[in-house]
Amino acid sequence: MKKFFVTIAQAIRDYRFSYLGSVNASPKLKKNGKVSKQHTYGLYLAPAKLSGYNTCPNSTPECRMGCLHTTGHVGIEIHSGRNVIQNCRIEKVKLLMENPDYFMSWLVAEINNKRKLAVKKGFGFSVRLNCTSDIDWANVRLDGRNIFEIFPDITFYDYTKNVKKFINKPDNYHLTFSYTGRNWNQCINVLAQGYNVAMVFNVKNETEIPAMYKGYEIINGDITDYRVDDAKGIIVGLKWKRIANKENERKVLDSCFVVNPAMSETNVQVEKPWNVAMALDALV
Numbered sequence: 001m002k003k004f005f006v007t008i009a010q011a012i013r014d015y016r017f018s019y020l021g022s023v024n025a026s027p028k029l030k031k032n033g034k035v036s037k038q039h040t041y042g043l044y045l046a047p048a049k050l051s052g053y054n055t056c057p058n059s060t061p062e063c064r065m066g067c068l069h070t071t072g073h074v075g076i077e078i079h080s081g082r083n084v085i086q087n088c089r090i091e092k093v094k095l096l097m098e099n100p101d102y103f104m105s106w107l108v109a110e111i112n113n114k115r116k117l118a119v120k121k122g123f124g125f126s127v128r129l130n131c132t133s134d135i136d137w138a139n140v141r142l143d144g145r146n147i148f149e150i151f152p153d154i155t156f157y158d159y160t161k162n163v164k165k166f167i168n169k170p171d172n173y174h175l176t177f178s179y180t181g182r183n184w185n186q187c188i189n190v191l192a193q194g195y196n197v198a199m200v201f202n203v204k205n206e207t208e209i210p211a212m213y214k215g216y217e218i219i220n221g222d223i224t225d226y227r228v229d230d231a232k233g234i235i236v237g238l239k240w241k242r243i244a245n246k247e248n249e250r251k252v253l254d255s256c257f258v259v260n261p262a263m264s265e266t267n268v269q270v271e272k273p274w275n276v277a278m279a280l281d282a283l284v
Helices: 008-014 027-035 061-065 072-080 084-098 100-120 184-192 246-253 276-282
Strands: 021-023 038-043 124-128 155-160 173-178 196-201 216-220 235-239
Touching: 008 100, 021 100, 027 038, 038 100, 061 246, 084 100, 100 124, 173 184, 184 196
Parallel strands: 038 124, 124 155, 155 173, 173 196, 196 235, 216 235
Antiparallel strands: 021 038
16 A cells, blocks of 8 residues: 655654655765855665666766765675665665655655754755765656755755756756766866866875866865855866775776876866757767
């Protein structure tokens, strides 16, 4: 029998997890409060096809191997043979795909509660729904409205490998495009429109992230996760984060996905940019 959302308390009884998302859900989101004065509600779902549903339709083999889903407490659980957090993320995806009205009603209730708490404590409030996924939330609706329409006064932000999201993007949705090692032409197109590109560098310390890449300025993206205040048309440099599977880590570090700072080519001439819509013809 199909279940219907009533309250958060009832939802917790209906399912085996006690929440969908939370504020300060990771060390990087915690920096938002300290650096950007933001309480950011983050949603962590099972990535790629781990749940049986594809939540990252534009993922590459390298980003699937190096996904941050296996860092932190999840990585510790994997080493210990437990998969509680991973299984919860899988169940959340199944709920979203199989009963989207219930999921969205629960999501809306949580966002309302967390926003009230942020305001009470004197913080700004923002939402990142794709912490470990790349779902197009503009296409997920509750009573005919997507999450950006339900909360027009809340700032949402995400990283994405899906260039189509930049077309007809909601005004309250900030996107940073992700470099895969295979999509540099798309990156050029996005940068030319004033959007930014996230790029992972093989460095031990944030201070080792280079200042330029192929003629584009690089900022340190690890100071805060809140991308909304970044300058425009730049590269957001991110330090490689260790993952649980060391064999996969070695493969990813040797791949095109992670940039060697010695190969940043600071003086390379920038290619002539296209329009974002034209970039659809260059989809990888």
